[in-house]
Amino acid sequence: MVSDDISWIISRSLRRVERSIRDANALDKLFSDKGIDQKGVRNKDLFGPHLLTSPRAKNISDAGMFSIGVTKAVVDRFNMSIQAIKEQIRGRPPVLDHCPFSIAPDCTPSMMSRYRTIDGSCNNIFNGFWGASFTPFERMLPAVYDYFDKPRQTSVKGLPLPLARTISTRFHLPSVPANLMRDRSHMTMAFGQFLSYDIQRNALATGYDGANIDCCTDNVERRRHNCFPIEIPTDDTYYSPFNRTCMNFVRAFPTPNLDCYLGQREQLNQNTHYIDGSQIYGSDQFTSDSLRSFTGGTLKTGLDPDIPNMLPKDTNNSANCILPQLISNVQCFMAGDVRVNEQPALASLHTIFMREHNRIATGLSALNNSWSDQVLFEEARKIIGAILQHITYNEYLPEILGSAIMYSYDLYPRSYGNIHGYQSNTNPSIRNEFATAAFRFGHSMVHDSLKYRGSSLLFKDLFNNPTTLYHANGGIDGIIKGLLDWQSQKVDERLSQQITRNLFERQSGFGADLAAINIQRGRDHGIPSYLSMKAFCNVSDNVHSPSVWSSLKGIYNVSEDIELFPAGVSEQPVTGGKVGPTFACIIAKQFEALKKGDRYYYEYFGNQAFTPKQLDEIRKTTLSKVICRNTGLHTIPSKAFRIDNSPYLRCSSVSDIDYNHWKCGWLEWELWRPCVNFIRFRIRTCSGPRPCATHVCTGNSFHVEMCDSHAGVDILRIRTNIRIFESMLKQEEKINGTVDLSTAQDLFKDVIRQ
Numbered sequence: 112m113v114s115d116d117i118s119w120i121i122s123r124s125l126r127r128v129e130r131s132i133r134d135a136n137a138l139d140k141l142f143s144d145k146g147i148d149q150k151g152v153r154n155k156d157l158f159g160p161h162l163l164t165s166p167r168a169k170n171i172s173d174a175g176m177f178s179i180g181v182t183k184a185v186v187d188r189f190n191m192s193i194q195a196i197k198e199q200i201r202g203r204p205p206v207l208d209h210c211p212f213s214i215a216p217d218c219t220p221s222m223m224s225r226y227r228t229i230d231g232s233c234n235n236i237f238n239g240f241w242g243a244s245f246t247p248f249e250r251m252l253p254a255v256y257d258y259f260d261k262p263r264q265t266s267v268k269g270l271p272l273p274l275a276r277t278i279s280t281r282f283h284l285p286s287v288p289a290n291l292m293r294d295r296s297h298m299t300m301a302f303g304q305f306l307s308y309d310i311q312r313n314a315l316a317t318g319y320d321g322a323n324i325d326c327c328t329d330n331v332e333r334r335r336h337n338c339f340p341i342e343i344p345t346d347d348t349y350y351s352p353f354n355r356t357c358m359n360f361v362r363a364f365p366t367p368n369l370d371c372y373l374g375q376r377e378q379l380n381q382n383t384h385y386i387d388g389s390q391i392y393g394s395d396q397f398t399s400d401s402l403r404s405f406t407g408g409t410l411k412t413g414l415d416p417d418i419p420n421m422l423p424k425d426t427n428n429s430a431n432c433i434l435p436q437l438i439s440n441v442q443c444f445m446a447g448d449v450r451v452n453e454q455p456a457l458a459s460l461h462t463i464f465m466r467e468h469n470r471i472a473t474g475l476s477a478l479n480n481s482w483s484d485q486v487l488f489e490e491a492r493k494i495i496g497a498i499l500q501h502i503t504y505n506e507y508l509p510e511i512l513g514s515a516i517m518y519s520y521d522l523y524p525r526s527y528g529n530i531h532g533y534q535s536n537t538n539p540s541i542r543n544e545f546a547t548a549a550f551r552f553g554h555s556m557v558h559d560s561l562k563y564r565g566s567s568l569l570f571k572d573l574f575n576n577p578t579t580l581y582h583a584n585g586g587i588d589g590i591i592k593g594l595l596d597w598q599s600q601k602v603d604e605r606l607s608q609q610i611t612r613n614l615f616e617r618q619s620g621f622g623a624d625l626a627a628i629n630i631q632r633g634r635d636h637g638i639p640s641y642l643s644m645k646a647f648c649n650v651s652d653n654v655h656s657p658s659v660w661s662s663l664k665g666i667y668n669v670s671e672d673i674e675l676f677p678a679g680v681s682e683q684p685v686t687g688g689k690v691g692p693t694f695a696c697i698i699a700k701q702f703e704a705l706k707k708g709d710r711y712y713y714e715y716f717g718n719q720a721f722t723p724k725q726l727d728e729i730r731k732t733t734l735s736k737v738i739c740r741n742t743g744l745h746t747i748p749s750k751a752f753r754i755d756n757s758p759y760l761r762c763s764s765v766s767d768i769d770y771n772h773w774k775c776g777w778l779e780w781e782l783w784r785p786c787v788n789f790i791r792f793r794i795r796t797c798s799g800p801r802p803c804a805t806h807v808c809t810g811n812s813f814h815v816e817m818c819d820s821h822a823g824v825d826i827l828r829i830r831t832n833i834r835i836f837e838s839m840l841k842q843e844e845k846i847n848g849t850v851d852l853s854t855a856q857d858l859f860k861d862v863i864r865q
């Protein structure tokens with residue numbers, strides 16, 4: 112009987128995994144002692160900001176190893192599916208003593224809270240871990256690894272898959288000017304990356320004490336368990352002259368499932384999965400606190416008087432940026448996501464949203480001087496989260512998916528009022544197929560260079576290099592203007608050589624290839640094949656041009672082996688959108704889950720809700736307006752993602768958010784409504800009491816007067832001053848004059864109906 116043997120199998124495999132973790136750690140230490148693995152960047156090969164993995168992920172990865180080890184032992188022994196075994200042993204305590212997810216967060220305080228937690232926990236009251244930082248990616252389909260959790264390297268026919276670098280050189284040809292997207296700005300690329308770093312940050316394996324693992328050392332032991340180097344063929348026309356046969360690549364740390372029980376190898380998202388501005392504020396309390404000034408609800412800014420209002424500086428250069436030796440004040444920046452310095456367009460968007468936060472906090476404090484730093488910070492953060500969601504669902508996604516898909520997944524925001532729609536049984540978490548393939552479509556939109564103050568700067572000179580942003584006359588403005596003035600590359604199989612040869616390059620010939628990395632990452636994560644995902648999405652045949660499909664077939668030989676990133680990115684786009692139908696389906700499903708599964712989605716009713724008037728203000732926001740409000744630019748396109756025919760926006764005419772709708776207590780009276788049936792009235796609304804400190808008011812208040820109307824002109828007949836509180840005439844506060852209340856109410860009802 113399975114359950115009789117199982118305890119023994121489990122305890123034996125736990126001991127075995129313990130031993131292998133000890134051995135692996137010892138090996139990591141040895142490599143670090145020998146100086147092979149080093150903290151910080153070296154001049155060769157790929158050591159970009161994606162490798163700045165948090166130490167917390169390392170601890171979770173040990174639990175991941177236990178979960179995988181036990182599962183493997185049990186499945187091997189009983190030759191049953193994981194699900195069948197789970198059913199046999201239901202009710203037993205979890206395998207892992209040190210499961211990172213065994214103690215569910217206490218969600219009682221969050222039930223009534225207006226604000227998201229910093230780490231995303233308790234957004235879902237019943238599943239407090241859903242969408243929280245440091246939890247696993249979900250999947251659309253089960254993972255497909257080689258033997259158990261080994262990266263997929265074998266064709267369905269048993270032969271080795273083509274090398275990732277070979278697929279890159281043969282299929283992901285260099286993008287050329289003729290491939291430019293006619294109608295989408297380079298800002299579409301930049302915002303896509305900014306959004307993507309809000310919702311996902313994979314945890315790439317690190318070595319001893321956080322050192323970068325070098326999987327390309329000549330040492331015979333180079334294939335450590337987290338190494339999965341990208342082999343460079345000897346006939347590689349670009350890399351071979353530099354004698355390179357290996358591109359560094361480490362696997363993502365494993366994590367157990369949320370139930371910490373038996374399961375496949377899963378990967379960890381270090382950021383909150385929700386669209387909540389975590390790239391600005393951080394995904395854990397420590398990071399968030401380190402970014403705040405703790406006065407007036409604002410975030411810290413750099414202290415350089417020559418270039419004010421920049422992000423705070425990373426004075427220790429913990430992100431290993433390239434800093435000019437001679438100019439001492441040029442440093443990289445700190446933000447809620449460590450990848451902020453990857454390239455200046457990303458850092459510029461970070462800066463603009465940090466400024467927008469500080470502007471909003473200041474605007475709110477001017478109106479509510481009793482609000483503490485904490486309330487101001489949280490209210491401003493709540494508004495920024497809403498603005499990011501509004502730009503995403505209202506402006507960005509329609510440009511990528513087209514309107515038919517937006518409608519069919521109910522992704523468009525409404526134009527007024529709050530909506531119902533939260534589904535507590537929807538898991539919002541980022542799906543592995545989305546993070547590892549579909550949303551990387553943006554890599555194909557990357558141009559060779561950024562346009563900057565009249566010149567073009569190649570990306571290879573911009574990676575991890577903040578110098579352009581330190582321009583006294585607006586480095587940020589220069590980069591942003593360039594993004595608005597220039598097109599993106601088309602979403603297709605072609606990628607810029609700046610990222611397929613020169614990614615994070617510090618020495619000629621020693622850059623990395625992002626197309627190969629995407630493919631290799633898909634294998635590392637066990638991403639199902641393209642045809643499986645296409646079938647999952649019910650996509651019909653012929654979504655590639657014949658030449659593209661035959662090129663894929665020629666490279667892979669077996670259609671079932673064709674992988675999701677190359678085949679997905681090269682599909683012909685859906686009507687009105689920029690990605691093909693399989694990626695569109697994966698992206699739409701993900702953003703549907705991020706909307707339905709986010710209790711704090713900005714349009715929803717509930718304890719956390721914005722008032723309809725506040726929502727009006729948020730819905731007026733566009734990316735262009737945010738840019739206008741936070742740069743020195745004068746005239747920019749009104750649609751930041753469009754490059755053709757977008758009318759221009761004069762920044763001086765862009766109004767600020769009307770903070771009156773965030774004022775505690777009664778808002779201003781609205782205008783008198785016309786006189787009807789000898790009655791006229793006006794309304795004011797209470798914007799409190801939350802987050803106001805005291806209970807100042809509730810609902811609406813009506814002010815009713817008797818009136819007469821002659822030739823369309825309203826004249827006052829009797830001043831009555833009837834004020835009726837608590838929505839719709841339930842209770843009367845004060846009556847002056849001669850009208851008795853029941854008569855007024857009767858008449859007033861008629862007025863309301865008109």
Ligand code: HEM
Nearest residue numbers: 161300303304307311312313454546550551553554557632
């Ligand atoms: C110059 C621009 C960009 C550079 C240099 C860049 C670079 C990278 C690198 C090095 C990785 C890690 C790859 C790995 O090890 O698996 C990555 C991941 C990713 N990139 Fe980009 N990228 C850029 C633009 C974009 C854009 C425009 C998008 C989307 C519209 C995007 C979406 C993603 C996503 C979704 C991931 C996976 C993130 C994760 O799970 O941690 N990137 N990118």
Ligand SMILES: [Ca+2]
Nearest residue numbers: 309383385389
């Ligand atoms: Ca987030």
